[in-house]
Amino acid sequence: MAAPKMRKFDIIIIGGGAAGLIAALQAKYEAPHLSVAVLEKEARPGRKLLATGNGRCNIANRRAAREHYFNAAGDNPAFVQAALKAYPVADNLAFFRDMGLLTKEEADGKMYPLGDQAAAVLDTLRLHIAAKQVALITETEVLGINRQLQIHTNNGDFAAGAVILALGGVASPKLSTSGNFAEMLKPLGHRTTPLHPALCQIKTESPLPKALQGIKFVGRAEIRQQNRLLGAEEGEILFAAYGVSGPPILQLSRLAAADYPNPPSIPQEIRLDMLPNMTEEEIAAELRRRQKLPLTLEDYLTGMLNKRLGQQMIKLATPRKLSEPAESLTADEIKRLAHLLKCLSLPISGVTGWQQAQVMAGGLELKGFTAQNLASRLVPGLFAAGEVLDICGACGGYNLTWAWSSGRLAAHSAVNLLQKGR
Ligand SMILES: Cc1cc2nc3c(=O)[nH]c(=O)nc-3n(C[C@H](O)[C@H](O)[C@H](O)COP(=O)(O)OP(=O)(O)OC[C@H]3O[C@@H](n4cnc5c(N)ncnc54)[C@H](O)[C@@H]3O)c2cc1C
Known part of the structure; x- marks a missing residue:
């Protein structure tokens, strides 16, 4: 019997959460001709977004800056600066506004969708993902990835010119990663810092x-x-x-x-x-x-x-x-x-632990990635964004801010790489 065909895309994003969905859109806006796929293990993407901000989604914080982020090596990692500078909060909110999602500001710079519904954020992303013809491939859990950017899943194998890791963290396990990212990325040389629940009681x-x-x-x-x-x-x-x-x-x-x-x-x-x-x-x-x-x-x-x-x-x-x-x-x-x-x-x-935690402290070691473009220093064509990296934001919209800014920067960098190679 012939081996099942390897499905090929220019860019594959692993994980259809906040960072992954926005990365797919950024790539398509910059380079509509590139084929982009999101591999998501769940039947529906972005489920965690629905639970954010008690169902209202604290979508961003206008004051987001280095001082609101932490990592295993200490407080306020300089690593976040490049993404926050390239895609600042105002620009991310304009990106959403252009897609039809209006926002409002509340106390302490916290931003919410105007209609107070987290579902509106996810719907906006999903509608534009469909309109831009991103291949959203659900019920597809990534089990392994090699240096040639070939991806092994429970739903066949894939290959890409660039891959963005956007698998999220292990907080709130019912809404999160299967937690296999550390094992999955070890063969590529990427290490993970110790993981702890954060933003919990x-x-x-x-x-x-x-x-x-x-x-x-x-x-x-x-x-x-x-x-x-x-x-x-x-x-x-x-x-x-x-x-x-x-x-x-x-x-x-x-x-x-x-x-x-x-x-x-x-x-x-x-x-x-x-x-x-x-x-x-x-x-x-x-x-x-x-x-x-x-x-x-x-x-x-x-x-x-x-x-x-x-x-x-x-x-x-x-x-x-x-x-x-x-x-x-x-x-x-x-x-x-x-x-x-x-x-x-x-x-x-x-x-109280992982069940109640909103985010994961720890993640992929930052020294394995370049802050300026979120590219892996070890595997050409590999990028990472969002919570899977060893970046943990404060409470108040800072984690989604990081997901949007890093997702967009990783996608921009992936597009740049592919366009240079053409
Ligand atoms: C209850 C709760 C409330 C929150 N409220 C807020 C808030 O109001 N404001 C704020 O800024 N932050 C909030 N957060 C944090 C915020 O939601 C996260 O930091 C953010 O969603 C991280 O985005 P991400 O894309 O990196 O990861 P995720 O959103 O976790 O997305 C990762 C995706 O990857 C998929 N995936 C994982 N492993 C695999 C695999 N092997 N193969 C294929 N797919 C895979 C997952 O199913 C998931 O869809 C909250 C979190 C929780 C749990």
């Missing part, structure tokens, strides 16, 4: 968050390791049965995930400041002033802090009953309470 063994479950406050969270400050963020913090959540916690979670799935090997704590706009002395002065009001301890902090949160803090600061008058508190108890409101310490027992 932080767990503690302390019973306190469970008692406060559902309560939110706007404050500051710090992660400390043996008193050394590892990171701090401000914003809305939420108590949950397992620990703490909310944007500042998600942001800090990668710092608590280095030993995942184990707890941090060097003990870490999260410190919560519930009144970041007041110093401990100012809080103590206010507490002394309130002692003169006709209040029992039950309502002593009402008007300053969430009532239930306030009552729990009082219970931690003193063994007194909540029915006792506020004026009965001693100077030491006032001092203890003021300190607790500024610095509630919870020992960290880990993070």
Whole structure:
């Protein structure tokens, strides 16, 4: 029997997520004559996009810059700069606008589709993928790739003049890569840094968050390791049965995930400041002033802090009953309470993990790729974009920003390479 024919395309993109779909469009806009295929293991492309921004898709962040990105080697990798400069946020939003998707800006530079629907982002990409005659080949899982850019899948073999790796990460496994990219790319010499869940919740063994479950406050969270400050963020913090959540916690979670799935090997704590706009002395002065009001301890902090949160803090600061008058508190108890409101310490027992994580920290080692064109330094004609690279963005639209900018740069570079070769 004759061997099945190898299907050939000028450019093959592995992975039909945010980075892969935009890369396909960029390639077609630049070079309509080139044949472009997207190989996607799922029956439908871009499923993760539907879950982004709680179904609203925080499509980009206007403020995106190097300082919003991290990698295994440390914070703020210079690697992201070339893609963000070549395809800045305004240009990516114009690219979407030209396809019919309008956006709006909310707090802190966060951009959303005007209709508040993540599905609109995916529909826009899909409609134009079809119109531009990109071959979208679904239910096709890439199992291997060689130096000649021949691709082996569960749905036959393919060959291309240029290949873009856009397989994403392993966060939220139901919506993500099969996780085989490290093994798949090792024979080509590309190495992967350790992978950790990021943008997830932080767990503690302390019973306190469970008692406060559902309560939110706007404050500051710090992660400390043996008193050394590892990171701090401000914003809305939420108590949950397992620990703490909310944007500042998600942001800090990668710092608590280095030993995942184990707890941090060097003990870490999260410190919560519930009144970041007041110093401990100012809080103590206010507490002394309130002692003169006709209040029992039950309502002593009402008007300053969430009532239930306030009552729990009082219970931690003193063994007194909540029915006792506020004026009965001693100077030491006032001092203890003021300190607790500024610095509630919870020992960290880990993070909630891959199921809840929005992104993967770690990925393909950056030293294997050139930042200026996202080309592999090891395999001519191979490029990478999006989360599969060792780039992790902060919460707030920065990860999709990276997917759009890097996807477009990788496609531009692939087109350039093929056009030079013609
Ligand atoms: C719940 C949730 C909410 C989020 N919200 C936001 C947000 O609001 N704003 C923001 O900026 N970021 C958000 N993110 C992060 C953002 O979605 C990702 O960083 C981004 O989608 C990464 O794009 P990508 O194309 O690199 O990877 P992905 O979107 O993961 O796409 C990779 C694609 O490759 C396919 N694939 C994998 N392996 C193979 C294989 N071997 N063969 C063929 N196909 C394969 C996958 O099926 C997938 O379709 C969120 C993530 C999650 C999970």
